[in-house]
Amino acid sequence: MPSSATTLSVPDLANIQSLARDDMGAVDALIRRRLASDVVLINQVAEYIVGAGGKRLRPMLLLLAAGALGHRGPQAHQLAAVIEFIHTATLLHDDVVDESDLRRGRKTANAVWGNAASVLVGDFLYSRSFQLMVELERLEVMQILADTTNRIAEGEVLQLLHVRNPDTDEPAYLRVIERKTAVLFAAATRLGALLAGRDAAVQQRLHDYGMALGYAFQIADDVLDYASDAQTLGKNLGDDLAEGKATLPLIHAIAHSEDAVRARLRAAVEHGDSDAMPQVLAAIHATGGLAYSRQRAQDYADAAEAALDGLEDNDYVAALRGLARYAVSRDH
Secondary structure (H helix, E strand, C coil): CCCCCCCCCCHHHHHHHHHHHHHHHHHHHHHHHHHCCHHHHHHHHHHHHHCCCCCCHHHHHHHHHHHHHHCCCHHHHHHHHHHHHHHHHHHHHHHHCCCEECCCCCCCHHHHHCCCHHHHHHHHHHHHHHHHHHHHCCCHHHHHHHHHHHHHHHHHHHHHHHHHCCCHHHHHHHHHHHHHHHHHHHHHHHHHHHHHCCHHHHHHHHHHHHHHHHHHHHHHHHHHHHHHHHHHHHCCCCHHCCCCCCHHHHHHHHHCCCHHHHHHHHHHHHHCHHHHHHHHHHHHHHHHHHHHHHHHHHHHHHHHHHHHHHCCCCHHHHHHHHHHHHHHHCCC
């Protein structure tokens, strides 16, 4: 069950965004200033993807974690921009590797400008993020972010190893999520605690919150690929299957289906067979794959909230709790 340690009402996403609006405005302004390059194509591609919108969840997490512990200001804005640059670089690279042509309901950068431009602009964003973090002249900040970007790169390679691999099991799937998604959430929230000058124990508590939230968010996202629709989701439904990615609903179905069905599911993963989507959906429903995956996401969301227990109640802590609940209740 969700933690009830807060005495404040837990806000929904709109109220969380309202709480962070002024700080996020400063972050967005900083992002656009620091995107500038005298290479026109860099400006075009970077502005296209950064300007695509989205919830800016990762930089907002850093701002909320810092605010929960009493810190606001320019350093938080700068590190939030760093987090967003790193995330945006990974999106550019991901879409090339996955050969994706749709993200957030519009064409991906690689579909517009090609793979080479997307990869190289992603590299620009990575290097720009390191310029920004070096300016803060804080070794511990650089250590956390250097370790995080290295883990993200490991996650990309690890995921590649599991493409079209029907033997991918739940532990292997979770290892990819840890590196590809959860470590950046955890870095954002840990850095918020670090900026607030809190000790190692509190930093670890915020790290644990971010890590658990990252797992919850990604598992819930993978559920939506089998339970939503393309218009709501902002990408092609069944993309994971078409890319040969076995995510938790399908992993569960493979593990709990009879031999004949299991063989068909394994073949669908091996061949990235999106035409098999009806049979895959039937097997996922028959084995309770969506309910199981939603419960796993909920377990992580509950763990995220529990990590906040013991912090002094305020609007920012309540917002962090709200994000844990939003992660598993959203439809896109």
